[in-house]
Amino acid sequence: MNINVKPIIEKTTDVAKRNPRRLGGVFVGIVVVAIVAWLILRNRPVEPYYPVVGVETVKAGEVEVYGDYVGRIQAQQFVEIRARVEGFLETMLFEEGGYIQKGQTLFIIDPTLYKANVEKAKAQLNKAQAAMEKAKRDLERIQPLYEKNAASQLDLDNAIAAYEGAKADVIVSEATLTEAELTLSYTSVRSPISGYISERNVDIGTLVGPGGKSLLATIVKSDTVRINFSMTALDYLRSKSRNVNLGQRDSTRNWDPYVTVTLPDGSIYPQRGLVDFADPKIDPKTGTFQVRAEMANPDNTLLPGEFTRVKLLMDVRENAVLIPSKALEIEKGGAYIYVVKPDSVVERRFVETGPEVDNNVIIERGLATGEMLIVEGYNKVKHGMKVRPVKDGQIVEE
16 A cells, blocks of 8 residues: 655645745654655565575476596507518618508618528438438338348448438438528518508618617507506495496397597597506506507597596496585585475585586485476575575465
C-alpha cells in the first residue's frame, strides 16, 4: 500500500499561508498524517531476502583420464654401418640422406688382397684334396694285402693315419676358404635394414677397418618410432589401484592405454601409439619410471631425437561424477562443496576427490547424481542458509 502525503502537506501549507492563525492546527494535522502513515507501513509484511546462486544438476558419465608428460622420439632401429675389414675405401653407392633397401650395397673396400687370399685358400684346398685321394688309394691297396698277410700291421696303421690326416687337412682347407670368402664379402658393405642413411663419415680413398676409421654411416628405420617418457611413482600407484597395468594387454577392458604427441607447430599428430613397455623398477634418484609407446610414422613427420609433449590415456571411468573445479572449496581439512537441498537450504559437504580432467574434478565419494550443486555464488552462502537457486537462467522452484 502506497500513501502519498505530499499533496496533504502542500494543501495544509497553502491554508496556513492564507490564514496564519490556523498554523498550529495545520502542524497538528501534519503530525497526525505522519503517525498514521508510519503505523500502516509498520504492519506491512516484508519479503525475506535469499541470496541467488547458480546451480547444476549432478550427472554421471564416462570420463577419460589423461596424463601429460614430456617425451622423446626414438627410432625403432638405429644401425651403425662399420667396416669389418681393413682397406682403402673405393666406392660409395648411395645418396646421402636417401632411402636404403635392406641388402643394398653401400660401400666398396679395395678387395684385391682378399681376392688373393681366396685364391690361395682354393689352391690349398685342391692340394689337400689331392693328398687325401692319394692316401685313400694307398689305404685301399694296403687293406687286401694285410688280409693276405702280405703287409704288416704297421703298414696298415700308417696308411689309415695318412688317410685320416689328409681328410682333416681337407676340412681345415675348406674352413680356410670359407673364411677367406666371407672376409672378401665384407669388402662390399651392405645395409642390414631398410631406412634413411646419414651422410658418410669417411671420404673415398680413406683407410677404413680395424686399423682405421670403422664407422662409415648410420641408418635409421623410422617408419615406426618409439616414444619414451617418464611417469611418477604416484601415477603408477593410481594405475594399479584401477587394475591398469601399463605395457600389458588386458582382455577384460575395451580400451588400451595409448598416447598422442604434439608437433612443434602445436598441432596434434594424427597417429596414436600403444604403450608396449613400462620399466618394472623406479629410479631412486628421480622417483620416476620409464614408459614406452610405439607409434606409426609413415611420412617420417616425427624425427628421432626430438622432444615432444605426450598425452597418455591412463584410465576410463564409467559412471563417474564430474564437477567443475570452481565449485570446489579447498581447505586444510579437505575439499568441500555446497549442495542445495530440495527445500532450498544449503549444505556444506566434505567430498573425496579423484583425478582432474581439464577444468573439472572427479568426485569419488560424497556426491550423488541428481543433487543440485552450487557452481556460482557459493562464497556468499553458509551452511544451513536458504537460497534462491538459479539453473540455466531460471529460478528452481521448491
